[in-house]
Amino acid sequence: MNTVERVLNIAEAEVGYHEGYSNGSWNNKQKYSPAVPGLEWSDWQAWCATWVSWVAMTAEVADLYPRTASCYTGVQWFKAKGRFSEYPAIGAQVFFGSGGGTHTGIVYNYDADYIYTYEGNTNDRGSAQGDGVYRQKRARRDAYVYGYGYPAFAEGIVSADPKWGAQKPVQPVPEYVAFPGAGWFTKGRKSPVVKAMRDRLIVVGCNRYKSSADPDVIGSGDVASYEAWQRKQGFTGSAATWPPGKTTWDALRVPRS
Numbered sequence: 001m002n003t004v005e006r007v008l009n010i011a012e013a014e015v016g017y018h019e020g021y022s023n024g025s026w027n028n029k030q031k032y033s034p035a036v037p038g039l040e041w042s043d044w045q046a047w048c049a050t051w052v053s054w055v056a057m058t059a060e061v062a063d064l065y066p067r068t069a070s071c072y073t074g075v076q077w078f079k080a081k082g083r084f085s086e087y088p089a090i091g092a093q094v095f096f097g098s099g100g101g102t103h104t105g106i107v108y109n110y111d112a113d114y115i116y117t118y119e120g121n122t123n124d125r126g127s128a129q130g131d132g133v134y135r136q137k138r139a140r141r142d143a144y145v146y147g148y149g150y151p152a153f154a155e156g157i158v159s160a161d162p163k164w165g166a167q168k169p170v171q172p173v174p175e176y177v178a179f180p181g182a183g184w185f186t187k188g189r190k191s192p193v194v195k196a197m198r199d200r201l202i203v204v205g206c207n208r209y210k211s212s213a214d215p216d217v218i219g220s221g222d223v224a225s226y227e228a229w230q231r232k233q234g235f236t237g238s239a240a241t242w243p244p245g246k247t248t249w250d251a252l253r254v255p256r257s
Contacts, residue, residue, distance in 0.1 A: 002153070002154075002155045003059070003061055003064075003091075003153045003154055003155060004090055004091035004151075004153050004155065004157070004158075006059045006060075006061075007055060007056065007059045007061060007091055007106070007151075008090075008091060008106070008108045008118070009203060010055050010058050010059045011055045011106050011108070011118040012108070012118060012135075012203060012204060013203065013204050013205040014051075014055070014118070014120070014133040015118060015133050015134060015135055015204065015251070016132070016133065016204070016229075016232045016233045016234070016251060017030075017031075017132050017133045017232070018131050018132035018234055019047070019121070019131055019132060021131075026130070026131040027044065028043075028044050028045055028046065028047060028121070029043060029044055030043065030047050030051075030120075030121075032047055032050050032051050032053075032054040032120070033045075033047060033050050033069075035054055035057075036050060036053050036054050036057055036067065038067060039053060039067065039068075039069055042069035045069065046069075046121055046128075046129060047069070047120055047121045048071065048103050048104050048105065048119060048120045048121040048122070048128070049066075049068055049069050049070055049071050049073075049074055049104050050068075050069045050120070051119075051120025051121065051133065052065055052074070052093055052104055052105070052106060052120070053065060053066070053067045053068065053069075055106065056151075061151070061153075064151035064152055064153065065093060065149075065151055066078070066093075066149075070101070071095055071096075071097075071100055071101045071102060071103060071104045072099055072100060072101035074093060074095065074100070074104060074149060075095050075099065075100035075101070075146070075147070075149065077149070078093070078149030078150065081152075083149060083150040083151070083152065084147055084148070084149055084150070085147060085148050085150060085159065085161045085163070085164065086147050086148070086161075087148065087159060087160040087161035087162075087164075087166070088107050088110040088115045088140060088148055088159070088160050089107060089110075089148055089150055089157045089158060089159035089160065089161070089164070090107060090108065090109065090110075090157065090158040090159075091106065091107065091108075091151055091153060091157065092106070092107045092148040092149060092150050092151070092157070092159075093105070093106060093107075093148065093149040093151070094106070094107050094115060094117055094145065094147075094148050094149075095146045095147055095148070095149070096128065096144050096145060096146055097128065097144060097146060098146075099146065100146035100147060102128050102144075103119070103121075103122070103128035104119070105117040105118055105119030105120070105122075105136065106118050106119075107148065110140065110160060112140075113139065113140055113141075114137050114138065114139060114140055115137075115138050115140050115145070116135070116136070116137055117135070117136045117137075117138065118133065118134075118135060118136075119133070119134055119135075119136050120132075120133045122134050122136065126138065135253070150164070175255070175256045176250075176253045176254060176255055176256065177193055177196065177254045177255070177256055179244075179246040179249040179250060180193075182243040182244065182245065183243075184243075185218060185242065185243035185244055186218065187218050187219065187220075187223075188217060188218060189217065189218045190214070190216050190217045191216060192216060193254065194215065194216050194217060194218050194222065195215040195216050196254045196255060196256075197222065197226070197252070197254050198215055198221075198222060198225070200252050200253065200254050200255075201222075201225040201226060201228075201229055201252070202225075204229060204232070204252070205232070206225050206226070206228040206229040206232060207225060208221060208224035208225040208227075208228055209221035209222075209224075209225060223242045226242060226244055226248075227240055227241060227242060229248060229252060230244075230245075230248050233247070233248050233251060235248070
Protein backbone atom coordinates (compact mmCIF):
# COMPACT_ATOMS: atom_id res chain seq x y z
CA MET A 1 0.00 0.00 0.00
CA ASN A 2 1.49 3.35 -1.01
CA THR A 3 1.26 6.60 0.94
CA VAL A 4 -1.81 8.08 -0.72
CA GLU A 5 -3.71 4.78 -0.41
CA ARG A 6 -2.96 4.74 3.31
CA VAL A 7 -4.20 8.30 3.73
CA LEU A 8 -7.42 7.61 1.81
CA ASN A 9 -8.13 4.35 3.65
CA ILE A 10 -7.84 6.09 7.01
CA ALA A 11 -10.01 8.99 5.86
CA GLU A 12 -12.65 6.65 4.44
CA ALA A 13 -12.82 4.60 7.62
CA GLU A 14 -14.02 7.72 9.48
CA VAL A 15 -17.07 8.20 7.24
CA GLY A 16 -20.10 7.88 9.48
CA TYR A 17 -18.48 9.40 12.57
CA HIS A 18 -20.55 12.11 14.28
CA GLU A 19 -19.65 14.87 16.68
CA GLY A 20 -21.38 15.35 20.02
CA TYR A 21 -25.00 16.34 20.43
CA SER A 22 -26.37 18.34 23.36
CA ASN A 23 -29.20 20.73 24.15
CA GLY A 24 -30.91 19.89 20.89
CA SER A 25 -28.00 20.57 18.53
CA TRP A 26 -24.65 19.31 17.29
CA ASN A 27 -21.87 20.86 19.35
CA ASN A 28 -18.46 20.38 17.61
CA LYS A 29 -17.24 18.14 20.43
CA GLN A 30 -15.23 15.44 18.63
CA LYS A 31 -12.37 12.99 19.07
CA TYR A 32 -9.87 14.54 16.68
CA SER A 33 -8.79 17.74 18.45
CA PRO A 34 -7.66 16.02 21.68
CA ALA A 35 -5.71 13.45 19.67
CA VAL A 36 -3.57 15.91 17.66
CA PRO A 37 -0.70 17.46 19.63
CA GLY A 38 -0.94 21.22 19.44
CA LEU A 39 -4.60 21.29 18.43
CA GLU A 40 -6.18 20.24 21.73
CA TRP A 41 -7.51 23.78 22.17
CA SER A 42 -9.66 23.45 19.03
CA ASP A 43 -12.20 21.04 20.52
CA TRP A 44 -15.78 22.38 20.48
CA GLN A 45 -14.90 24.49 17.42
CA ALA A 46 -15.16 23.99 13.65
CA TRP A 47 -12.99 20.94 12.96
CA CYS A 48 -12.72 20.24 9.22
CA ALA A 49 -9.03 21.26 9.07
CA THR A 50 -8.29 19.51 12.35
CA TRP A 51 -9.75 16.32 10.90
CA VAL A 52 -7.38 16.48 7.92
CA SER A 53 -4.48 16.96 10.35
CA TRP A 54 -5.63 13.91 12.31
CA VAL A 55 -5.85 11.79 9.15
CA ALA A 56 -2.32 12.80 8.16
CA MET A 57 -0.98 12.10 11.64
CA THR A 58 -2.72 8.71 11.82
CA ALA A 59 -1.35 7.79 8.38
CA GLU A 60 2.14 8.73 9.63
CA VAL A 61 2.54 11.49 7.05
CA ALA A 62 1.97 14.49 9.31
CA ASP A 63 4.70 16.43 7.51
CA LEU A 64 2.84 16.21 4.18
CA TYR A 65 -0.23 18.17 5.33
CA PRO A 66 -0.50 21.33 7.45
CA ARG A 67 -1.17 20.80 11.13
CA THR A 68 -3.72 23.50 11.79
CA ALA A 69 -7.35 24.10 12.69
CA SER A 70 -7.50 26.94 10.13
CA CYS A 71 -8.38 26.37 6.49
CA TYR A 72 -6.78 29.68 5.52
CA THR A 73 -3.52 28.72 7.23
CA GLY A 74 -3.61 25.42 5.35
CA VAL A 75 -3.85 27.24 2.02
CA GLN A 76 -0.87 29.43 2.89
CA TRP A 77 1.15 26.38 4.01
CA PHE A 78 0.81 24.70 0.62
CA LYS A 79 1.35 27.93 -1.32
CA ALA A 80 4.59 28.60 0.57
CA LYS A 81 5.84 25.21 -0.60
CA GLY A 82 4.83 25.84 -4.22
CA ARG A 83 2.35 22.96 -4.05
CA PHE A 84 -0.99 24.66 -4.63
CA SER A 85 -3.11 24.22 -7.77
CA GLU A 86 -6.52 25.00 -9.22
CA TYR A 87 -6.69 21.39 -10.47
CA PRO A 88 -7.68 18.37 -8.36
CA ALA A 89 -5.34 15.51 -7.48
CA ILE A 90 -5.73 12.19 -5.67
CA GLY A 91 -4.96 12.72 -1.98
CA ALA A 92 -4.90 16.52 -2.34
CA GLN A 93 -6.35 18.73 0.37
CA VAL A 94 -9.17 20.71 -1.21
CA PHE A 95 -10.13 24.15 0.13
CA PHE A 96 -13.48 25.89 -0.25
CA GLY A 97 -14.87 29.40 0.01
CA SER A 98 -13.29 32.83 -0.14
CA GLY A 99 -9.51 32.45 -0.07
CA GLY A 100 -10.01 28.80 0.77
CA GLY A 101 -10.83 29.74 4.33
CA THR A 102 -14.33 28.31 4.69
CA HIS A 103 -14.00 24.53 4.60
CA THR A 104 -11.63 21.71 3.62
CA GLY A 105 -11.41 17.98 2.89
CA ILE A 106 -9.39 15.32 1.07
CA VAL A 107 -9.88 14.36 -2.59
CA TYR A 108 -10.15 10.62 -3.22
CA ASN A 109 -11.05 10.82 -6.91
CA TYR A 110 -12.00 13.17 -9.72
CA ASP A 111 -13.29 13.10 -13.26
CA ALA A 112 -13.89 15.73 -15.94
CA ASP A 113 -16.74 17.37 -14.05
CA TYR A 114 -16.62 16.39 -10.38
CA ILE A 115 -14.38 15.89 -7.39
CA TYR A 116 -15.08 13.15 -4.86
CA THR A 117 -14.02 13.92 -1.32
CA TYR A 118 -13.92 12.88 2.31
CA GLU A 119 -14.76 15.80 4.59
CA GLY A 120 -15.05 16.34 8.31
CA ASN A 121 -17.52 18.72 9.98
CA THR A 122 -20.01 18.59 7.15
CA ASN A 123 -23.36 16.90 6.52
CA ASP A 124 -25.38 15.25 3.76
CA ARG A 125 -25.96 18.69 2.19
CA GLY A 126 -22.25 19.53 2.01
CA SER A 127 -22.40 22.33 4.55
CA ALA A 128 -19.21 23.89 5.94
CA GLN A 129 -20.60 23.49 9.45
CA GLY A 130 -22.10 20.04 9.89
CA ASP A 131 -22.19 17.08 12.23
CA GLY A 132 -19.73 14.44 11.04
CA VAL A 133 -17.50 12.88 8.42
CA TYR A 134 -19.09 12.36 4.99
CA ARG A 135 -18.29 11.55 1.40
CA GLN A 136 -19.11 14.39 -0.94
CA LYS A 137 -19.44 14.84 -4.70
CA ARG A 138 -18.86 18.41 -5.81
CA ALA A 139 -18.69 20.17 -9.16
CA ARG A 140 -15.08 20.86 -10.07
CA ARG A 141 -15.83 24.27 -11.53
CA ASP A 142 -18.13 25.50 -8.78
CA ALA A 143 -16.95 28.92 -7.58
CA TYR A 144 -17.04 27.51 -4.03
CA VAL A 145 -14.02 25.31 -4.84
CA TYR A 146 -10.98 27.52 -4.20
CA GLY A 147 -8.10 25.14 -4.93
CA TYR A 148 -5.98 22.19 -3.89
CA GLY A 149 -2.87 21.61 -1.81
CA TYR A 150 -0.62 18.84 -3.14
CA PRO A 151 1.11 16.68 -0.51
CA ALA A 152 4.64 15.60 -1.50
CA PHE A 153 3.89 11.87 -1.69
CA ALA A 154 7.00 9.73 -2.17
CA GLU A 155 5.31 7.95 -5.09
CA GLY A 156 4.30 11.23 -6.75
CA ILE A 157 0.79 12.56 -7.24
CA VAL A 158 -1.95 11.85 -9.78
CA SER A 159 -3.13 15.31 -10.83
CA ALA A 160 -5.30 16.96 -13.47
CA ASP A 161 -2.90 19.92 -13.59
CA PRO A 162 -1.03 20.18 -16.95
CA LYS A 163 1.94 21.65 -15.08
CA TRP A 164 2.13 18.47 -13.01
CA GLY A 165 1.78 16.12 -15.98
CA ALA A 166 -2.01 15.89 -16.12
CA GLN A 167 -3.27 12.34 -15.65
CA LYS A 168 -6.56 10.58 -15.45
CA PRO A 169 -7.45 9.18 -12.01
CA VAL A 170 -5.90 5.85 -11.05
CA GLN A 171 -9.34 4.25 -11.26
CA PRO A 172 -12.69 5.51 -12.57
CA VAL A 173 -15.21 6.49 -9.96
CA PRO A 174 -17.04 3.23 -9.23
CA GLU A 175 -20.72 2.61 -9.53
CA TYR A 176 -22.33 1.17 -6.44
CA VAL A 177 -24.65 -1.76 -5.88
CA ALA A 178 -28.20 -0.56 -5.31
CA PHE A 179 -29.91 -1.72 -2.14
CA PRO A 180 -31.46 -5.09 -3.02
CA GLY A 181 -34.03 -5.06 -0.22
CA ALA A 182 -33.78 -6.49 3.28
CA GLY A 183 -35.17 -9.85 2.16
CA TRP A 184 -32.14 -10.42 -0.06
CA PHE A 185 -29.83 -10.78 2.92
CA THR A 186 -30.56 -14.36 3.97
CA LYS A 187 -27.85 -16.48 5.55
CA GLY A 188 -26.31 -18.82 3.02
CA ARG A 189 -26.99 -16.57 0.02
CA LYS A 190 -24.11 -16.80 -2.44
CA SER A 191 -23.21 -13.77 -4.57
CA PRO A 192 -20.16 -11.71 -5.54
CA VAL A 193 -21.96 -8.81 -3.87
CA VAL A 194 -21.40 -10.50 -0.51
CA LYS A 195 -17.63 -10.43 -0.96
CA ALA A 196 -17.78 -6.82 -2.16
CA MET A 197 -19.75 -5.97 0.98
CA ARG A 198 -17.20 -7.81 3.12
CA ASP A 199 -14.32 -5.91 1.54
CA ARG A 200 -16.04 -2.59 2.20
CA LEU A 201 -16.82 -3.47 5.82
CA ILE A 202 -13.15 -4.22 6.39
CA VAL A 203 -12.07 -0.94 4.77
CA VAL A 204 -14.42 1.14 6.95
CA GLY A 205 -13.09 -0.43 10.13
CA CYS A 206 -15.91 -2.86 10.89
CA ASN A 207 -14.06 -6.16 10.49
CA ARG A 208 -15.64 -8.77 12.77
CA TYR A 209 -14.71 -11.75 10.61
CA LYS A 210 -13.17 -14.66 12.50
CA SER A 211 -12.96 -17.41 9.91
CA SER A 212 -11.99 -18.05 6.30
CA ALA A 213 -15.50 -19.05 5.26
CA ASP A 214 -16.54 -18.66 1.62
CA PRO A 215 -16.39 -14.87 1.08
CA ASP A 216 -19.26 -15.03 -1.44
CA VAL A 217 -21.68 -16.56 1.08
CA ILE A 218 -23.46 -14.62 3.82
CA GLY A 219 -22.38 -15.90 7.22
CA SER A 220 -22.13 -14.90 10.87
CA GLY A 221 -19.08 -12.72 10.21
CA ASP A 222 -21.08 -10.66 7.74
CA VAL A 223 -23.84 -10.21 10.29
CA ALA A 224 -21.48 -9.11 13.08
CA SER A 225 -19.50 -6.82 10.80
CA TYR A 226 -22.55 -5.18 9.30
CA GLU A 227 -24.09 -4.59 12.72
CA ALA A 228 -20.83 -2.86 13.71
CA TRP A 229 -21.29 -0.65 10.64
CA GLN A 230 -24.88 0.13 11.64
CA ARG A 231 -23.67 1.21 15.09
CA LYS A 232 -20.92 3.31 13.52
CA GLN A 233 -23.61 5.08 11.50
CA GLY A 234 -25.32 6.04 14.76
CA PHE A 235 -28.05 3.40 14.92
CA THR A 236 -28.83 1.65 18.20
CA GLY A 237 -31.04 -1.11 19.53
CA SER A 238 -33.18 -2.96 17.01
CA ALA A 239 -32.19 -0.44 14.33
CA ALA A 240 -28.61 -1.72 14.56
CA THR A 241 -29.39 -5.36 13.84
CA TRP A 242 -29.24 -7.51 10.72
CA PRO A 243 -30.46 -7.30 7.98
CA PRO A 244 -29.08 -4.15 6.33
CA GLY A 245 -31.35 -1.22 5.66
CA LYS A 246 -31.22 1.15 2.72
CA THR A 247 -29.67 4.07 4.63
CA THR A 248 -26.65 2.16 5.90
CA TRP A 249 -26.29 0.19 2.66
CA ASP A 250 -26.16 3.35 0.56
CA ALA A 251 -23.63 4.84 2.98
CA LEU A 252 -21.40 1.75 2.70
CA ARG A 253 -21.15 2.19 -1.09
CA VAL A 254 -20.47 -1.38 -2.14
CA PRO A 255 -18.88 -1.17 -5.61
CA ARG A 256 -20.14 -3.11 -8.57
CA SER A 257 -17.76 -5.85 -9.67
